[in-house]
Amino acid sequence: MRPEDARPRLAALGFSPADVDTLADHFLDAERRGQHGHGLSRIEWLETWDELPLDAAPQRVVVEPGYERWDGDGGLGYLTLAAVVETQLADPPPHARVVVCARTFPTGSLGYWVRKLAAGGLVAVLTATSPRRLPSPAGGAPLAGTNPLAIAIPSSDGRPIVADVSMGAVTYGAVLAGLARPEELVPFGGEQAHKAFALALGLHLLVDALVPDEGFGAVLLVARPEADPVPALRDVAGATRLPGDRV
16 A cells, blocks of 8 residues: 555545544554554555444543543544543643553554653653463463553653564564464564563553453553653663664
């Protein structure tokens, strides 16, 4: 698919103009960053769905000091996280806030969302669940999703650090895009794969504990920074490319 086809094909699926822009911006950013499993192939994936939740609307159902709860209403998780991020930027916490998102799937490249928060001057940590696809390195049935973890740290030089790591050796998006085989969907790390499996299981249970019996979800921690450590790290790193530097 050509980049210029993204918006027309999303519009043809019935998404509103605003949702078309939100989805296209996400998929095209993933393509620019070489994350093809989260890019234009996802439009082709959406075209295979028997029914798309076009009328769903994410809602902020609980607002307390330091805590929010959102209900994705069964719509695409991309649109829920877009609303969540926009709200945090418009109304950042005095110090820190946990945001729990129920019925929020799929969520796409989590680095995309935390990068937006870092660009707005906020520290962000985000994880999300997906269908159970990772078995234990010892074998057996899949017990955890690929459950990525994304961390973004803003910087006064305008170049945030964005770490975004899936616990799988490959992503499910790479399988959908034909870039990897299903049997490659195992915890990363080779002989140390038990470490990625432990993280995947811990992240899965973290989200499940906060979003009980409501399908897949996401948990975001957003905070105002108290320091500016990134420029000093870049001085030490020199020419080394740091996480999130790819444009």
